[in-house]
Amino acid sequence: MRRGGQLRTVESKPLEETSSRLARFRAELDRLRRGSNASMYHWLGAHITEHNGTQGTRFAVWAPNAVEVSLIHNANGWTPGQDVLWGSDSGVWSGFIEGFGQGDAYKYAIRTQTGETLEKADPLAFYSERPPATASVAWDIDSYEWTDSDWMIRRASTNWLERPISVYEVHLASWKRPEDGSKYFNYRELAKQLVDYCHEMGFTHLELMPMTEYPFDGSWGYQATGYFAPTSRFGTPEDFMYFVDHCHRNGIGVIMDWVPAHFPTDAHSLARFDGTCLYEHSDPRKGFHPDWNTLIFNYGRNEVRDFLLSSARFWIDKYHIDGLRVDAVASMLYLDYSREDGEWIPNQFGGRENLEALQFLKDMNVELHGQFPGVLTIAEESTSWGGVSHPVYNGGLGFSIKWDMGWMNDTLHYIRREPIHRTHHQNELSFRMVYAFTENFMLPLSHDEVVHGKQSLLSQMPGDYWQKFANLRMMYGYQYTMPGKKLLFMGCEFGQWTEWNHDSELDWALLGHEKHDGLRLFIGDLNHFYKTHRALFEADFDPTGFSWIQADDAQNSTYAFVRTSSDGVEHIIVALNFTPVPRHDYRVGVPVSGFYKEVLNSDAKIYGGSNLGNQGGVYSEEVPCHGREHSIAVTLPPLSIVAFRPISAKPTPKAAASAVPTGRRKLSE
CATH class of the missing domain: 2.60.40.1180 (Golgi alpha-mannosidase II)
Structure with a gap:
């Protein structure tokens, strides 16, 4: 990332570029407190802009219990307390840093009420350093020129429930890897290869396993730390925009896995963000997920609710994503999910339903379907909860589609x-x-059916x-x-013998063998048969x-x-x-x-x-x-x-x- 020269904080009160802008900013902060701001990414985070004729970056971060918040970066030697942001009654700290621009890495140094200083990545960063580095990166995401207007117009007027949807689920890091020994193809290279392959095979949509930034490869992206940043493993935000744009221009929809059910405990991330349980519940009976050793969002807190609603909206608004497959919905619905008696707290009526999570899911679906006609929301929900894909006005959760886990298991x-x-x-x-x-x-015949010792689908079949x-x-x-x-799921179309390994590419060497080629041809013909x-x-x-x-x-x-x-x-x-x-x-x-x-x-x-x-x-x-x-x-x-x-x-x-x-x-x- 770029390492600039000496930077300085503008001395006048931050964000007072104009009185009208300040008034609007205050109004947005008030909406944040009330839980009615689903576009936080316009105001919080790092925004490269101009202030009084000077180029720089405006920063804003929610940390209501912090004693002090400062920006640490290369030019100040990553030293806390030098570039101090301004606090406000809303709990948002903000400021403008002159000369800070595209590609500059940063974190927030948050001094807590106990005197500890925490170094945190920006929860609303648009870009991050490539893992294992964990700093956020200032980036302008509004400069890309989209060329998918025809697709977007058609999408808005399409009833996808009456159209063919054949999804190819892909983990970008292990679909294919470069022959030169480098670990990944970039987004632009993957765009061409995957679009060509989807056309050849007849799939209508790609589903990408989580693209939100994540630190640990072994989580496959399901433990996110950057809810507004596409992972930098494969390139820049513009590169990912190109990926989606290229898919659309070639008639392929893009669905993305999205994980509002839990988040990891990594020190640079959301956990105890300002020294308190800000995004998570303080009581582990509500705030800790025993299955994944992760933390559970406090869906009843307005600002947390808006953070997640804004993230869902962001990917559709800024990246033209066609649908979100919401992971682990079942774990959100029940307070006693994976818990024994005494390990969970009933709701206000004595029941096991997570009422705050239910309301969040309904709000999310109402927001997305209302603002973005033609966008799909898909629930991975494994229980018998009724009405998951029924409209909210009819008593449902409002998802477009629900995975039929019963069909898959049976x-x-x-x-x-x-x-x-x-x-x-x-x-x-x-x-x-x-x-x-x-x-x-x-x-669904997804990645979950070919991991954790289950073997590949081909190996699960009986007989010779x-x-x-x-x-x-x-x-x-x-x-x-x-x-x-x-x-x-990728690889199932040509019959891998081994179960999926996220650390290596698919067994493409199997192509050229009669039975594997025949199976792949059959999937291609099935897609054609289905669509026609x-x-x-x-x-x-x-x-x-x-x-x-x-x-x-x-x-x-x-x-x-x-x-x-x-x-x-x-x-x-x-x-x-x-x-x-x-x-x-x-x-x-x-x-x-x-x-x-x-x-x-x-x-x-x-x-x-x-x-x-x-x-x-x-x-x-x-x-x-x-x-x-x-x-x-x-x-x-x-x-x-x-x-x-x-x-x-x-x-x-x-x-x-x-x-x-x-x-x-x-x-x-």
Whole structure:
């Protein structure tokens, strides 16, 4: 970072550039006290500006219990007490430092009521030194010229709940790494590579694991210290803006993981910021998280609430982020989360609900949806709490979408079983439809399923080498054809054998091997198939968009269902065979008569399958089945998913077409 010459504090009262500006600043501080300021980043933090014709940086930090706050930096030898900020009744300390500018590193030296001096990073810093260094860095984030206006206009008018959403979840530090031995690609390099890859694979959105600055690589970003600073590991704020901009210009949405549930105890961060429990609760029964050894925000304090609301708003406002996936929502909802009796404090009504956190989440969703139409808020919430994705005005929490952790757990429990045992657990998959339309669900196969000894998804599959790939293709096909938006973690698309390691890149060397290439091709074709058939996404959250054909053939471990578009015109018939035994002339009831074209077959040779199929499709017959007047007799390949679409005319026969994939071009290696 830049190391400037001698700097000095402007002697006149700080922030009195004009009387109108001072009045506005005081008004913002009053809003902060009242808990109605969700744009603190305009006023607090370090802002490069001009004061009485002099270039410098205006600083403002909330530290109401401090005795003194001064700025420490290179030019004053990082010596406390030299560049002292002005205090105020609001608890905000502020001042203007002449000559302090772009790239200069700093911290606040906070003298506490006990005489201790704490050196703290700026809670609202826009940029930070690259870890393991921990100082904040002055940076102008308003100079980038955005070129994504077409995307932003479309986003605001799009009802994403009725559009295809297929998310590729990425940890930027370990997706790919440079061949020259350096640890990371920068944001601009990653932008081009990831956009090209998403286009090749057909994903609609990227989900980035937390980009907020964090000190410890092993936390994967989930223990943030900079709630307004993109991590400097991959470049500058402008570099990250370019990343988002490039995604948008190429039709890819960007979702970011965001963590308001807890924060780390690092000395330079928010913990006991002014010598008191400012951001956290003082009582560990409310303020300490036993699972992660972290601190829990005091959601009932206006200034803390506004700090988090401002952070959520900031990423959408300044970085054009398309959605926030809020991590660990369940831990926020319950006061007794991961606690035994006597380790938690009931709310004012004697209950276990965290009323302040609930109100914060509602306020966040109302703010974001009201100010930024088309932006998604996604909850990682693992309990049966009702109404997570219902509007706040209707008694819900207001999220756009909720992760369906029940679907993920039930599906993996079932698919891990040897096929011979699946006959005894038929309801593990069918149970999901009992609750499937109670929320707006996303079906996640995320990083959490391939770490901590769980092994990779491919390694979790039962059977021999061939069966493992067949099971995984079938599971992905099941995910993409069930109601709900989709999410897949990086590396799962080509079948890593080892579980994810944040310290190294994905096993790209597996590409070039037939089965891995086939699996990756299948995911690409699934995305194409999903995006081009309205029946698979328009009515994801409406029971009219799904109906079982049969879900009780436990003897054969088969399922069949139909997906229907919102206007009732398009139908996709899906059948799954969860055994390694082919099922010939397997009869499935269908909603209309006609020719049923085979539009998806996970057993196609190009995917690594046995190439067993239905010769391009089958005609329906007037044979009642499954409560329907017409039915089709189909071949279900071993460990496979097949899908059919009714069409009005018989297609031209294709030579040697024993299996019909989606017809998408083969992916490049």
